[in-house]
Amino acid sequence: MQFNFFNKRNDYVESDGPVRYLDASGLQRPLDMPRSQMAIMGLFVVAAAVIGGFMLFNVLDEVQGKAARAQASVEQNLAREVTYDLPVLPSVIQNGDNASIKQGFVDAGATIYDTTSEEEAAAGNMDIIKLPSDVSELDAGVLYSKGIPNLSAAEAALLLNGSWTLEVDRSEGVSMRVTYADFTSGTVEAAVQAAIASEGFDPATTPEGGAGVDEVGNTFQTGTVDVGGTVYTWKVSAIALSSVYNISGLPDTAVYVGIRLTA
Incomplete structure (x- = not known):
């Protein structure tokens, strides 16, 4: 017996009769x-x-x-009303050892933040920071731990305005260097002259070629000063603060200043 599974269609027969339409009234409503x-x-x-x-x-x-x-x-x-009280290097260099120098600033009322490492201290060197009068050592430590380039403009302005750093190097003779941010002079040239005046240096001691712009863009001036019979060489240099710290929001006129005195 054979089964056909493919021919199961129903046969339709055409016939005449009524045609029924669906009710479309629902579709005609608005x-x-x-x-x-x-x-x-x-x-x-x-x-x-x-x-x-x-x-x-x-x-x-x-x-x-x-x-x-x-x-x-x-x-x-x-x-803020802050005072820099910059160290006058020809006087500081006569104060003796590092401990005496540091104590002299403390006795004058400065808040000193000592960043000298053990290796530097063993070599007779010193790095100290004079803080703004309204910034505590604890707050300064928190800010310095971030790294100055990582500070916000407000934090940098709080920390830098009214502070300076003093580095003493005794590895070869004696060399002292003060660095700070100048927010008032307006130009690097004015900042250099302001620093020279604050230290009491005589611009007349500047030799020929002892002023200008160096290979890295610092505006500088050099000269000599006699301290207790010893002739020291001084150098003041300045550059835009933005060249040292890339901190957005600080004034474009801010200047980074360095003052060096060497035997």
Whole structure:
């Protein structure tokens, strides 16, 4: 017996009779939303617009306001009444050993942050920082632990305005160097002259070719000074602070100054 599985279609026979149509009245109704629902939808749209506008305002305020507040903090820290009390190197170099030099600053009322390593101390060298009068050693330690290049502009302004660093090197004779940020002179040339005046150096001792711009861009001036019968060479150099610390937000007119005195 054979089975045919592929021929199971029903046979349809055409015949005359009535044609039935589906009821399309539902499709012919207007598609307009009822007024009550439209009103509710309108309220949702208005509420969404208000919320979106509020969120956008907050975002813009956070971005723009944060920048404005940061800049205000920088200006506030730079406007503080601070005194540098720069060490007069021809006097400091006569103070004897490093401990006496450091104690002299402390006795004068300065807050000193000592960064001298054990190796430097063993070699007779010293690195100390005079802090701004309104910055504690603890706060300074936190900021210095970050690294000055990693500070915000407000933090850098707080730490640098009113501070200086003194390095004493006794490996070959005696060499002393003071560095600081000058936020008031406005130009590197003015900063150099201000430093020369603060140290009491005589510009007339500058030899021919002893002033200008060196190979790395420092504006400098050199000369000599007699201290207790010993002739020392002084050199004052300055460069834009942004060339030393790439900290966005600090004034473009800020200057990094170095004063060196060597035997």
